[in-house]
Amino acid sequence: xxxxxxIENLHVSVGETEILKGVDLELRQGxxxxxxxxxxxxxSTLAYALVGHPKYEITEGSIxxxxxxxxxxxxxxxxxxxxFLAFQYPVTIxxxxxxxxxxxxxxxxxxxxxxEGEELMPMRDFRKELRSTxxxxxxxxxxxxxxxxxxFSGGEKKRMEIxxxxxxxxxxxxxxxxxxxxxxxxxxxxxxxxxxxSGPHMxxxxxxxxxxxxxxxxxxxTHVMLAGRIVxxxxxxxxxxxxxxGYAGIRERHPEAAAEEEAAKETTTV
Amino acid sequence: xATTEALNTKVPENENAEVSIGEYQYGFHDPTDEYSFxxxxxxxxxxxxxxxxxxxxxxxxxxxxxxxxEIFESxxxxxxxxxxxxxxxxxxxxxxxxxxxxxxxWDDVPDDIRKTYDRLGIPEAEKKYLAGVKAQYxxxxxxxxxxxxxxxxxxxxxxxxxxxxDHPELFKEYFGTIIPPSDNKxxxxxxxVWSGGSFIYVPPGVNIDFPLxxxxxxxxxxxxxxxxxxxxxxxxANVHYVEGCTAPTYSSDSLHSAVVEIAVKxxxxxxxxxxxxxxxxxxxxxxxxxxxxxxxxxxxxDGNLGSKLxxxxxxxxxxxxxxxxxxxxxxxxxxxQHQDAGAxxxxxxxxxxxxxxxxxxxxxxxxxxYRGLAKVQKGATNCKSNVVCDALILDPExxxxxxPYIEVEEDDVAMEHEASVSKIAEEQLLYLMSRGLTEVEASxxxxxxxxxxxxxxxxxxxxxxxxxxxxxxxxxxxx
Ligand SMILES: Nc1ncnc2c1ncn2[C@@H]1O[C@H](COP(=O)(O)OP(=O)(O)O)[C@@H](O)[C@H]1O
Ligand SMILES: [Mg+2]
Numbered sequence: 001x002x003x004x005x006x007i008e009n010l011h012v013s014v015g016e017t018e019i020l021k022g023v024d025l026e027l028r029q030g031x032x033x034x035x036x037x038x039x040x041x042x043x044s045t046l047a048y049a050l051v052g053h054p055k056y057e058i059t060e061g062s063i064x065x066x067x068x069x070x071x072x073x074x075x076x077x078x079x080x081x082x083x084f085l086a087f088q089y090p091v092t093i094x095x096x097x098x099x100x101x102x103x104x105x106x107x108x109x110x111x112x113x114x115x116e117g118e119e120l121m122p123m124r125d126f127r128k129e130l131r132s133t134x135x136x137x138x139x140x141x142x143x144x145x146x147x148x149x150x151x152f153s154g155g156e157k158k159r160m161e162i163x164x165x166x167x168x169x170x171x172x173x174x175x176x177x178x179x180x181x182x183x184x185x186x187x188x189x190x191x192x193x194x195x196x197x198s199g200p201h202m203x204x205x206x207x208x209x210x211x212x213x214x215x216x217x218x219x220x221x222t223h224v225m226l227a228g229r230i231v232x233x234x235x236x237x238x239x240x241x242x243x244x245x246g247y248a249g250i251r252e253r254h255p256e257a258a259a260e261e262e263a264a265k266e267t268t269t270v
Numbered sequence: 271x272a273t274t275e276a277l278n279t280k281v282p283e284n285e286n287a288e289v290s291i292g293e294y295q296y297g298f299h300d301p302t303d304e305y306s307f308x309x310x311x312x313x314x315x316x317x318x319x320x321x322x323x324x325x326x327x328x329x330x331x332x333x334x335x336x337x338x339x340e341i342f343e344s345x346x347x348x349x350x351x352x353x354x355x356x357x358x359x360x361x362x363x364x365x366x367x368x369x370x371x372x373x374x375x376w377d378d379v380p381d382d383i384r385k386t387y388d389r390l391g392i393p394e395a396e397k398k399y400l401a402g403v404k405a406q407y408x409x410x411x412x413x414x415x416x417x418x419x420x421x422x423x424x425x426x427x428x429x430x431x432x433x434x435x436d437h438p439e440l441f442k443e444y445f446g447t448i449i450p451p452s453d454n455k456x457x458x459x460x461x462x463v464w465s466g467g468s469f470i471y472v473p474p475g476v477n478i479d480f481p482l483x484x485x486x487x488x489x490x491x492x493x494x495x496x497x498x499x500x501x502x503x504x505x506x507a508n509v510h511y512v513e514g515c516t517a518p519t520y521s522s523d524s525l526h527s528a529v530v531e532i533a534v535k536x537x538x539x540x541x542x543x544x545x546x547x548x549x550x551x552x553x554x555x556x557x558x559x560x561x562x563x564x565x566x567x568x569x570x571x572d573g574n575l576g577s578k579l580x581x582x583x584x585x586x587x588x589x590x591x592x593x594x595x596x597x598x599x600x601x602x603x604x605x606x607q608h609q610d611a612g613a614x615x616x617x618x619x620x621x622x623x624x625x626x627x628x629x630x631x632x633x634x635x636x637x638x639x640y641r642g643l644a645k646v647q648k649g650a651t652n653c654k655s656n657v658v659c660d661a662l663i664l665d666p667e668x669x670x671x672x673x674p675y676i677e678v679e680e681d682d683v684a685m686e687h688e689a690s691v692s693k694i695a696e697e698q699l700l701y702l703m704s705r706g707l708t709e710v711e712a713s714x715x716x717x718x719x720x721x722x723x724x725x726x727x728x729x730x731x732x733x734x735x736x737x738x739x740x741x742x743x744x745x746x747x748x749x
Contacts (some may be wrong), residue, residue, distance in 0.1 A: 022593065025688075051704045052703075052704070053700050054696065055696065055702070058358045071432055074703065074709070075700055075703035075704045076703045076704075076706055076707055076708050076709070076712075078704075079703070079704055079705055079706035080532055080706055084705075086706055087701065090701065091698050091700070091701045093698055093702070093715070093716060094719055094720065094722075095714070095718065095720055095721070095722030095723065096715050096716070096717025096718070096719035096722075100715075101702070101705070101707075101715065102705075104706075104707055104711065105702075105706045105707060106706075108706035108707060108708075109706040110709075116711060148719075149720075153618060168705065172416035172517070196623055205671070233296070
């Protein structure tokens with residue numbers, strides 16, 4: 001049985017401001033969905049709410065995995081249930097080696113009952129797996145010994161996210177603009193990487209502005225977000241259309257949301 | 271880093287958070303009814319004289335102590351640094367002797383005391399990677415060893431009291447010359463009531479490949495420990511000295527006030543590593559100073575965990591051209607603790623260089639301050655000095671301050687100073703947690719990473735110990 005991530009009527013606020021205003025979305029293991037929408041429409045907010053960022057408060061609605069409500073779970077517990085986010089802006093953690101961090105992460109995610117201080121995954125097995133995964137993704141083995149994202153280029157950071165995805169093998173992977181800010185070679189590497197990794201065991205939600213990632217990973221569904229709501233859902237062709245023509249058509253078809261978008265812009269620029 | 275290659279060992283893959291331990295684990299104490307001597311509480315001329323008499327010291331030392339006591343009394347309490355208002359000098363035992371003899375075999379050390387050191391892992395460490403050990407329990411050293419080949423080369427490693435008896439000339443040439451009693455109130459106090467500590471002499475050209483370690487243990491409530499350490503590294507010689515310290519957890523305070531004097535001769539090298547882990551009822555007020563001569567190198571590596579208040583600013587005086595000094599310090603202040611620590615570099619000669627790297631971590635309302643001085647005297651041209659301090663604050667209740675002082679009397683000097691303060695960003699925690707690390711694991715990992723650049727300077731065993739202590743501090747309180 002494939003697992004189901006179900007988002008119903010999700011409202012999310014940061015501080016006093018409501019950003020998501022009722023989002024519904026179902027992502028099944030094995031499916032690929034694209035999430036598009038203009039800057040500031042709330043795509044990253046949805047991603048953060050899904051992994052449990054403490055700043056993003058859920059005021060209404062639910063998130064379930066196979067009917068289990070996960071809203072009360074912290075990010076670590078959600079990760080153990082198979083949630084993963086490739087961050088739009090991965091943070092730097094000085095002094096923490098990629099390999100040490102990943103070994104820890106894997107030990108927890110693969111053994112959800114593991115308690116603090118208990119055995120980590122055996123070093124040999126871990127090293128072997130890390131090395132071969134890095135090779136597969138064309139990442140220099142030397143990165144394992146570097147400090148997490150410390151001094152990494154934009155492309156290197158994004159590849160590091162893909163490496164973590166490959167090692168952690170989540171049930172649900174959200175990629176937040178993993179293809180942004182990269183040169184075309186790097187975009188290709190990331191797109192091919194994801195294609196290799198996805199399959200029947202992974203549900204993927206791709207947040208993107210570009211077509212390359214979607215060419216390699218053709219979505220069954222495309223969702224368009226505007227002013228904190230999913231205003232349209234279509235297939236791969238919708239993604240293609242948005243890519244060619246931008247969001248003018250969407251705004252025309254959804255004047256109320258477009259007006260809300262305008263209003264939000266004004267309050268933030270004042 | 272060009273200056274620290276000599277004793278460097280690589281730190282292994284970080285195995286942190288595999289170890290799980292409770293609270294401060296050295297808080298236990300032993301019975302004291304079998305002790306051979308305990309002075310009455312409080313301090314006056316008679317007690318000072320009594321200490322000297324019990325030790326059978328020469329008249330000059332007795333006079334030195336009494337003179338120092340006068341200086342101590344005449345100096346006001348420092349009003350800067352930490353809060354010393356809770357310090358009651360009359361509520362302290364100044365001299366406590368648990369055992370009458372210093373032993374050369376652990377088997378001969380009284381049971382309770384030996385068990386304590388067993389629990390601290392000292393005999394084990396001695397077998398594995400130390401060239402010599404001194405164990406001080408209360409006021410006196412109860413155990414001492416030195417590898418035979420080093421003794422044969424003329425290396426001296428004894429407690430300071432024995433050095434006064436057995437090597438009076440060498441002793442007198444240096445003792446009290448690097449830190450005179452008049453230096454500050456606590457140096458005066460130590461000079462009046464000092465007992466124990468390490469005395470090390472490394473003859474010219476002798477390179478001691480493994481560390482010499484001293485371990486200081488306070489056991490009695492309201493105890494004052496005043497060890498006095500003197501290290502002389504002769505020309506072209508090299509030594510790494512390590513000290514560790516713990517005490518039981520009591521509800522009332524103890525005082526640890528050491529004086530450490532070091533001379534590093536031409537081309538000599540000395541590395542002095544402290545891993546202090548006092549319980550939270552200890553005032554730790556320590557004066558440490560090294561004088562370095564031509565092309566010599568002094569390194570202080572200072573790990574300050576625990577204690578109620580620590581005030582400690584290891585100093586290096588660069589006396590002749592080519593002398594170098596380096597201080598790396600880590601301070602960890604948790605609930606009810608204030609770490610006021612830093613470094614002092616004084617460039618007295620041309621072509622000298624110094625570097626200070628300080629990292630502090632504050633959590634659960636703890637406070638850490640960096641207080642440092644970089645000074646270049648007139649005539650000390652072409653000097654280089656580099657100061658970097660980073661503070662990590664783990665929660666809004668905690669605090670960190672930086673007090674850098676720079677005094678330069680020459681133009682031709684390269685001075686750099688950088689300071690940064692970071693909070694454990696929510697984003698860092700979220701990132702690690704979103705990969706499955708618990709909040710405790712994630713914070714510990716961030717902190718361990720923060721101090722990694724310093725910890726990797728330590729020999730492996732101490733790096734492991736340091737990481738373990740940091741984890742201990744991190745446990746339980748997060749989340
Ligand atoms: N942490 C935050 N603090 C304040 N405002 C935020 C925060 N995160 C998002 N927002 C606001 O929410 C809206 C949606 O942002 P975001 O989810 O990042 O959009 P997208 O990813 O679609 O570009 C924007 O108006 C943005 O300014
Ligand atoms: Mg975004």
